[in-house]
Amino acid sequence: MSLIAVVDYGMGNLRSVSKAIEHVAKNSDQVIVTSNPEDINNADHVVFPGQGAARDCMQELKARHLADVVLKAAAEKPFLGICMGMQVLLAHSEENQGVDCLNLFQGDVHRFSNEMLDDEGLKLKVPHMGWNQVHWAIEHPLLQNIEQDSRFYFVHSYYADPSDAGIIAARTQYGIDFVCALAKNNVMAVQFHPEKSAADGLQLLKNFCHWNGQP
Amino acid sequence: MSLAKRIIPCLDVADGRVVKGVQFVDIRDAGDPVEVARRYDAEGADEITFLDITATSDNRDTIIHVVEQVAEQVFIPLTVGGGVRSIDDVRRLLNAGADKVAINSAAIFNPEFVKEASDKVGSQCIVVAIDAKRVNAEGEADKWEIFTHGGRKETGIDALEWAIKMVDYGAGEILLTSMDRDGTKIGFDLDLTRAITDAVNVPVIASGGVGNLDHLAEGVTKGHADAVLAASIFHFAEYTVNEAKQHMAGYGIEVRL
Numbered sequence: 304m305s306l307i308a309v310v311d312y313g314m315g316n317l318r319s320v321s322k323a324i325e326h327v328a329k330n331s332d333q334v335i336v337t338s339n340p341e342d343i344n345n346a347d348h349v350v351f352p353g354q355g356a357a358r359d360c361m362q363e364l365k366a367r368h369l370a371d372v373v374l375k376a377a378a379e380k381p382f383l384g385i386c387m388g389m390q391v392l393l394a395h396s397e398e399n400q401g402v403d404c405l406n407l408f409q410g411d412v413h414r415f416s417n418e419m420l421d422d423e424g425l426k427l428k429v430p431h432m433g434w435n436q437v438h439w440a441i442e443h444p445l446l447q448n449i450e451q452d453s454r455f456y457f458v459h460s461y462y463a464d465p466s467d468a469g470i471i472a473a474r475t476q477y478g479i480d481f482v483c484a485l486a487k488n489n490v491m492a493v494q495f496h497p498e499k500s501a502a503d504g505l506q507l508l509k510n511f512c513h514w515n516g517q518p
Numbered sequence: 519m520s521l522a523k524r525i526i527p528c529l530d531v532a533d534g535r536v537v538k539g540v541q542f543v544d545i546r547d548a549g550d551p552v553e554v555a556r557r558y559d560a561e562g563a564d565e566i567t568f569l570d571i572t573a574t575s576d577n578r579d580t581i582i583h584v585v586e587q588v589a590e591q592v593f594i595p596l597t598v599g600g601g602v603r604s605i606d607d608v609r610r611l612l613n614a615g616a617d618k619v620a621i622n623s624a625a626i627f628n629p630e631f632v633k634e635a636s637d638k639v640g641s642q643c644i645v646v647a648i649d650a651k652r653v654n655a656e657g658e659a660d661k662w663e664i665f666t667h668g669g670r671k672e673t674g675i676d677a678l679e680w681a682i683k684m685v686d687y688g689a690g691e692i693l694l695t696s697m698d699r700d701g702t703k704i705g706f707d708l709d710l711t712r713a714i715t716d717a718v719n720v721p722v723i724a725s726g727g728v729g730n731l732d733h734l735a736e737g738v739t740k741g742h743a744d745a746v747l748a749a750s751i752f753h754f755a756e757y758t759v760n761e762a763k764q765h766m767a768g769y770g771i772e773v774r775l
Contacts, residue, residue: 315640316612322590355640417719421520425742428721430642430690433744434522434564434774454522454774456595458617458642477521499595499617501559 304331307512308346310373311338312363314387315354323498324350327509340372348512349376352498353387357412357461358399360391370405377407377490381516383445383508384492386459389485392492393463408485410465419478430460431477437484437495439473443518445491445510453503455495457483462494489516522774523738524564524745525762526723527752529554531600532572534580536753549753551584552591558752559592561759564774566592567620567693567723567747570600578607582614589615599647599693608635612643620693622647623666626673629687636688645723646689650677650710651697662710669697677710678717685718692718693747696726703729703750711741723747731757731765738771 307328309321317336325334335342343349351373353360364370376382377392384392391404396412404412419427434454439446462481465471472491473484483494491511497504529536529551536549555566566588570581578601585598598611599620608619619639625632625646636644649669654661662677681692694714696707706724715722724743728734728751737746751757763773 316615318613318615319589319593319617322615323593326590326593354642425716426719427521428719428744430720431521432642432691432721433524435520458595460642498593501594505593 304333305329305347305512306345307332307334307348307350308343309334309336309350309352310343310369310388311336312353312360312367312369313338314360314363315352317352320350320352320385320498323505324508324512327505328512332512338367338369340368343369343372343376346376346380348381348383348514349373350383350385350511351376351388352385353391355387356399357387357391357396357402357404360387361402361404364391364405374405374407380489381511381514382490383511384485384490385498386494386496389492389494390461390463392485392490393465396461398461407490408465408470408487409467410463412461412463414461415478421478427478430458432458434500435475435477435495437473437475439484441472441486443472443486443491444514445507447510448506449503449510455493455497455500455504457495459494486518488518520772522564522772523743523766524723525734525759525766525773526565526567526597526745526747527558527563527759528567528569528725528747528749530569530571530749531581531584532570534584537571552587554753555588555592558759559594562763562774563594563759565595565597565745567597567599569620570598578610582610585611585614585616597645597693599645603631605635605638608639608643612639618643618645618691620645620647622649625684626664626666626675629683632684632687632689636690641688641690641720644689645691645693646681646684647693647695648677648681648684648714649695649697652707652710660709660713662713665697669700678713681714681718685720689720691720692722694722694724699727700725701750702727705729705733706737706741706743706746708736708741711737711743715742715744721745731762734762735766735769735771738766739769
């Protein structure tokens with residue numbers, strides 16, 4: 304049995320994430336949505352979701368004394384960052400006139416330009432919302448039974464730009480070729496929402512539940 | 519490689535059942551929302567929209583319960599609208615498992631509500647639903663205005679200006695329904711769709727009038743819509759969502775297959 308903790312720091316509804324994980328976890332696994340540092344320290348797997356603005360996310364993490372707890376989990380056990388939970392792993396976000404983030408990974412978070420055009424010359428909308436293809440740059444246990452270039456559901460206006468190209472796990476094309484997944488040791492972080500990405504999303508979450516943290 | 523155009527089946531829900539009326543009258547029962555949502559998910563729907571067409575404070579809990587049940591079994595984005603009037607309504611729907619909440623008449627009575635809601639829960643969760651009707655005479659320049667009460671009550675608000683204002687107020691997406699076409703099965707109002715889609719920098723969902731699969735494709739190719747919504751062609755099993763996607767792919771439209 305494995306204890307899977309979904310970190311709750313007051314940024315959006317986590318029910319979808321926890322329900323999706325419950326749907327694919329083993330019967331013996333326990334899924335908890337928690338803001339209690341002790342629970343997170345005791346968990347075998349940690350999921351770090353999040354939506355909303357970078358400034359609010361960082362404020363809430365600090366107010367709940369969870370920043371160090373999250374970094375500790377990311378240093379030692381299978382860890383999955385989702386959406387905002389990916390972005391705040393970087394050093395800095397340009398959202399809200401600039402916000403210092405957790406700095407697990409060097410690099411910045413930028414906003415999509417409003418001036419991007421598609422192949423037909425029509426304006427690309429921001430947020431980038433909908434199902435886009437994910438092109439994986441690595442092989443990884445979390446990708447088992449997921450085809451290259453499968454589509455996942457995205458909704459975001461900002462994207463991660465890590466300094467270390469060695470941690471780039473996948474890219475997606477939207478006006479630019481942006482980094483949509485990062486992987487290093489026991490950490491995987493994705494910009495898209497696996498909990499909203501139908502069968503492939505569920506497969507990724509299932510792989511995560513079974514993952515021992517070895518890349 | 520690019521972003522897929524979304525196909526969104528819409529479920530009109532009344533007292534916890536899926537219904538579909540023609541221009542909001544002649545309502546026919548089309549089933550249990552959880553079962554219907556599961557079917558659409560299995561067929562490859564990119565998203566599902568629920569519109570609570572009988573929303574009153576009394577039956578608020580019914581739609582909340584429906585959303586909770588669907589969200590436990592269907593792992594694609596869910597949008598819920600109908601009778602959303604307060605931040606409390608927005609929060610309750612999001613907490614029940616909705617990913618986005620559509621605000622319609624409450625935005626007209628109080629535009630600041632859209633600002634407040636998007637500020638509290640993020641623009642990505644706030645859809646503004648616009649019901650528009652053509653008001654220009656033939657030969658005059660195109661003009662559409664916002665109507666409420668299922669298209670019966672005029673507001674005098676210009677639809678294009680309204681869409682731009684709502685995006686400025688924090689709408690993360692526009693659900694655009696032509697009240698002239700809704701239920702008619704003769705296709706989207708493509709001029710309206712294109713006018714609004716080209717004017718705003720957030721995704722626009724075209725709605726109202728789909729009667730066949732060519733209509734869906736035209737919404738994208740001629741209307742420039744980012745997503746297309748339809749109800750009756752899917753409810754009564756005239757077409758599956760997958761057939762719709764295959765058909766659109768045949769036009770060279772990017773879809774998730």
